[in-house]
Amino acid sequence: MSYYLGVDIGSVSSNFVLVDEAANVVGKIYMRTEGNPVKAVKEGYKQVMEGIDDEQIIGVGTTGSGRHLADIILGADVVKNEITAHAVAASSFYPDVRTIIEIGGQDSKMIILQDAIVSDFAMNTVCAAGTGSFLDQQASRLNILIQDFGPTALKSKQAVRIAGRCGVFAESDMIHKQQMGYPIEDILMGLCEALVRNYLNNVGKGKKIETPVIFQGGVAANAGLKKAFEKILQMEIKVPPYYDVMGALGAAILAREYIEQYRRATVFKGDSFIIDGQFHSRSFECKGCPNMCEVVCIKRDQEVLAYWGDRCKTWETSIGHQEVI
C-alpha cells in the first residue's frame, strides 16, 4: 500500500493524517504543539507512521502557520495555506458545501464556496475572543475540563447574556455573572453564544451564510458551540467526521492531486533524515542594516537547512545566490 501524508502545524495543535491512494483516511494524530513545532513535527511523524514503512509514503503536503518549518524537516511536495487546505478537505466530504466555519486555537476563519471553489474568505485579525485559546482560558477559570465544556453547556436551559465584543469585556462580564450566582451551565452556554456573535461580527462581517454549513477545527468538538451556531444562524450545522484534522487532510489531498497530476516522485526525506537527525533552531540579529532583523536559522546537526525572518531576504536566499555586478 502507498500513502500520502498531510501535516498541519498550527500554533496550538499539530495534526497528522495518512490517506491511501483513494484518499481514505487510514491514520490521524491530533496533538498539542506546545510551543515547539520542531519537536511536534518529529513526535507526530513517529506516531502517525507506526507500523508503516517510510518507503510507502509517495507524497507529502504541509499547511498551517508552521508549514514552511514542516517542509524543511519532512520534505513536502505541496506547501499550502490553511484556507485552501480546509476548503479542499471540506469539499471532499461535502461537494456542495457553501460555508465553512473553522475555529482553531489561535485563529478563526470563514470560507465561502461556490461550486466547490473558494469565492470569498475572512480570517480574524486583531482579536482572539473568537478562538479556542479563549475558551481554554475561560474553562480553566471556571475549573472545568475543556472536554466537559460542551456537554455541560448543553444542559443549559437559559443561556446568560455575555458581552462578546471583545475577549477582555467578555471575561469581566462573565466574572460578574459568576459572582451573581448564575449556574455554571448557563454561563458556559452564554460564553458559546457570545463567541458565536463575536465570530459572526468580526470574521463574518456581514458575509452571506448559506447552507450547507460545515463547522470544523479543534473547537468543533464543543457541542455547546455547535448548538449556539444553530440557534443564532437558524440553520443546520454539520460537523465532519475528521473535524479536528481537516487542515492536515486537505494537505494530504492536495499532495495526492499534485503527485497524480504531474506524475512526480516525492521529495519526502524519509525516516533516516527525520528521525536520526538532530534539528535545532538558532536566532540572531542581523547587523547588515539598522532594521536588525531577527533571523532564524534551522539546522540539522551541522548542516544549515534554511534561514528566514530577514526583510531583505539576503539570508533567506543566501543558499545558492548570485550577486548582481
Place this chain on the structure above:
Amino acid sequence: MKITFPHMGNAHIAIDAMLEKLKLEVIPPPPISKKTFELGVKYCPEFACMPLKINLGNFIEALEMGADTILMAGGWGPCRFGYYAQVERDILNDLGFEYKMIILEAPDSRVSELFNQLKALGENVSVWEAFKAVKYAWYKIKIVENLERRFAYIHPRAEDKNRAEDIYDKGLQEIQSADDKHEVERVGLKCLERLNKLALTGEEPLKIGLVGEIYTVLEPMANCSIARCLGRLNVEVDNSIYISDWLNDHLLGGLAKKSHRKNLVRCASPYLNYFVGGHGLETVGSTVDYARKKFDGVIQVGPLTCMPEIVAQSVLGMVSKEEGIPCMTLYFDEHAGTAGIQTRLEAFTDMLRRKKILTGFSC
C-alpha cells in the same frame, strides 16, 4: 540649513534631487527600520495611524543626524494627514528638539505660489531655478516610475526572482546617486535593459490591482512588502496610485500631467458619490476601473483606523458583487504580522487562480 523630509516609497529620490538643486544641504532620514517604528510608536498617540508614527520616527532619526529643518506636506479634507505636520511639530518641540519646520501646502489657485514657496525655501535661488529644480525632480521620478512599472511586469514572470529584485534595487540606487539628467537617463535605461534580458517562465501571471491609502500603497515598510510577496507568488501588481499622481494633484496643482482622478471619480459613481477624505473615493473608483479592465482581483490596503479606507471598504462589498471582482482588505500597523499577511495573500491568489482555471474552461 540642513534639511530633511519624511520617507514615502521611492519619493525620497525625487525630493532629495529637488532640494539639492535648490542648493540646500540635505540629510535624508535613514531607511525606515524597526528603530524608526519604535521611535514613532513611543512618542505618537497610540490611536494615530501608522504614517504619523513612521514620519515622526524619520524626523527624530534625521534630527539626531544633524538636520535642523524639516520639510513636510500639508493637506486638507477629512483625513487626519492634513493635521499631522502640526502634531509632529508639537511632539518634537516637547521632546526638546530645535529645528525649523516648513510645511508645503497645495497651491490654492496658481502654481506660481508653489515656486514662490520653494524659492523662499532655497538659498539664493531665483524662481527660474526653483522651476528647474522641480522639473529635474519630476524627470527623476518619471524614470523611477518607469522602472517600477517594468519591474512589476517582469518580477512575476521572471524565472529568477531574486535576480530581478537585485537588479531593480541596484537600479534605484544608481538613479538616486546619478546627478544629472543624462546620467539618470543612462542608468535608468541600463537597468531596464537588464530586466528585459531576464529569462521568463512564459506563464501568464494573475493580475491584481493594489488600491487604498497612498502611504500604505507606496511604502513597502508600511505594507510588509506586499507587492514583492505577490510578485513571488507570480502575480502582476498594478498600483492604483503613483507618487507622481500625488505630487501632481496635491502640490503641482495638476499642471505637470493629465490627472486621471476625474476618470476614477466617474467610475466610483454610483457606489460612492462624495469625497470622503484621503483616498477613499479613489479606492472605490480604482476598484471599479480594475474590474472593467478585467483584472483578476483587487487588494485594498490602509493603515489601521484609517477612516476614508473604512468608508471605502464598506462600499467595496457592493462593488465586488456588482462588478464581479474579488476584493480583499488588509490593514497594517506596527505589528509585523508577516506570516498572517503571507497566508492571506497565498489564499487570495489560490482562490483567484482556481477561479480563473474554472472560468477558462467554461468559455
